[in-house]
Amino acid sequence: MQIAVLLFDKLNALDAVGPYEVLRAMPGAGMCFVAADPGPKRTECGALSLVADHALHAVPRPDVVVVPGGSGELDARADGRVIEWLQRAHEASQWTTSVCTGSLLLGAAGLLRGKRATSHWTALDALRELGADAVSDERVVFDGKIVTAAGVSAGIDMALMLATELAGAEVAQAIQLDLEYDPQPPHDTGSTAKAPPALAEQIRAASRFARAT
Amino acid sequence: MQIAVLLFDKLNALDAVGPYEVLRAMPGAGMCFVAADPGPKRTECGALSLVADHALHAVPRPDVVVVPGGSGELDARADGRVIEWLQRAHEASQWTTSVCTGSLLLGAAGLLRGKRATSHWTALDALRELGADAVSDERVVFDGKIVTAAGVSAGIDMALMLATELAGAEVAQAIQLDLEYDPQPPHDTGSTAKAPPALAEQIRAASRFARAT
Numbered sequence: 001m002q003i004a005v006l007l008f009d010k011l012n013a014l015d016a017v018g019p020y021e022v023l024r025a026m027p028g029a030g031m032c033f034v035a036a037d038p039g040p041k042r043t044e045c046g047a048l049s050l051v052a053d054h055a056l057h058a059v060p061r062p063d064v065v066v067v068p069g070g071s072g073e074l075d076a077r078a079d080g081r082v083i084e085w086l087q088r089a090h091e092a093s094q095w096t097t098s099v100c101t102g103s104l105l106l107g108a109a110g111l112l113r114g115k116r117a118t119s120h121w122t123a124l125d126a127l128r129e130l131g132a133d134a135v136s137d138e139r140v141v142f143d144g145k146i147v148t149a150a151g152v153s154a155g156i157d158m159a160l161m162l163a164t165e166l167a168g169a170e171v172a173q174a175i176q177l178d179l180e181y182d183p184q185p186p187h188d189t190g191s192t193a194k195a196p197p198a199l200a201e202q203i204r205a206a207s208r209f210a211r212a213t
Numbered sequence: 214m215q216i217a218v219l220l221f222d223k224l225n226a227l228d229a230v231g232p233y234e235v236l237r238a239m240p241g242a243g244m245c246f247v248a249a250d251p252g253p254k255r256t257e258c259g260a261l262s263l264v265a266d267h268a269l270h271a272v273p274r275p276d277v278v279v280v281p282g283g284s285g286e287l288d289a290r291a292d293g294r295v296i297e298w299l300q301r302a303h304e305a306s307q308w309t310t311s312v313c314t315g316s317l318l319l320g321a322a323g324l325l326r327g328k329r330a331t332s333h334w335t336a337l338d339a340l341r342e343l344g345a346d347a348v349s350d351e352r353v354v355f356d357g358k359i360v361t362a363a364g365v366s367a368g369i370d371m372a373l374m375l376a377t378e379l380a381g382a383e384v385a386q387a388i389q390l391d392l393e394y395d396p397q398p399p400h401d402t403g404s405t406a407k408a409p410p411a412l413a414e415q416i417r418a419a420s421r422f423a424r425a426t
Binding site: 005012013014017018020021024030031032033040045047048049050051053100120121139140150151152153154156157160161164169170172173174176177178179180181182183184185186187189190191192194195196199200202203 | 246266
């Protein structure tokens with residue numbers, strides 16, 4: 001089973017690495033990291049690079065596509081090679097997935113028209129503008145073979161749900177134990193439903209999706 | 214504030230990237246990735262490399278040290294440059310931290326003698342052999358300025374707790390919301406206290422810490 005994770009400059013590292021760490025542990029999983037131009041891709045703040053070993057054209061038909069988000073998603077959307085690869089890969093894929101604003105890339109490729117999907121909570125309007133039926137209150141959204149996860153850390157939950165579908169509950173449970181994924185967040189502010197509204201407003205105002213009013 | 218994440222071949226990617234994604238979001242945080250020999254470091258299964266931009270000697274006194282684990286931890290332990298750097302960096306650090314089997318590196322550097330510390334649940338005996346007071350039932354353990362996290366995903370919780378100490382609760386709460394860290398694991402098998410014993414036994418038997426009986 002070939003699982004391709006798309007990389008691009010200014011991606012969010014955890015969007016990509018969370019699902020990677022889960023999915024690679026499935027028996028028979030062959031992971032690969034792909035980019036329009038192979039090589040190191042700087043993550044959002046610039047301090048870390050993740051390396052894409054393979055060009056997109058070298059991995060045309062992966063079984064599973066994983067698309068992370070990050071501030072570089074906008075430039076990636078403008079790269080015809082990325083959009084075309086997503087469209088063709090999706091035709092043959094078993095699952096096409098995204099984490100965080102990676103769903104905007106799926107949307108830009110025309111894959112989310114009329115589909116239920118999610119994204120980082122600041123990006124739901126942008127997702128809607130790309131034709132999706134944007135879902136604000138589900139952490140992981142399945143619609144047919146498209147699976148979209150909410151912001152950043154939701155990719156871990158998404159990948160464990162996907163591993164359950166692909167390899168069965170027992171395998172996913174073993175992966176969860178091996179990753180010691182028994183979360184104990186120190187605060188209870190991980191969603192807009194739980195965080196103080198002022199905190200959400202502060203993040204929304206600083207986000208690249210904020211609109212001048 | 215300089216935050217150095219140690220990289221080495223066959224590290225676990227999520228051990229490093231979970232804390233990175235949290236800590237980099239603190240105002241004034243300067244992240245850097247360091248290694249005995251700078252350059253790309255292959256993660257455990259080989260499909261992904263993370264790039265260390267800096268040599269250890271170029272970052273001698275970081276404020277915060279983050280040490281991930283992974284199967285390459287054993288080779289890293291044997292590299293005198295890594296051990297010496299950990300010892301010297303710890304003398305000056307504000308916090309010295311580890312995720313998963315990264316605590317074995319701290320132990321090998323002699324930093325955990327008589328200290329309460331944790332590690333991946335399969336590695337607690339190995340941690341004890343390095344002189345630590347191994348703690349099996351806490352996900353994140355603080356002892357003085359040393360903070361050790363349990364397996365892989367525990368690094369995210371550790372980093373949010375550390376961000377609370379370093380930058381205050383409100384900053385940590387904002388980071389948690391921005392990462393949308395409101396976990397919804399699909400199974401309830403993330404710790405040995407919750408998972409079926411047979412599942413734990415299967416993972417323990419396959420781990421590199423398994424002993425011939």
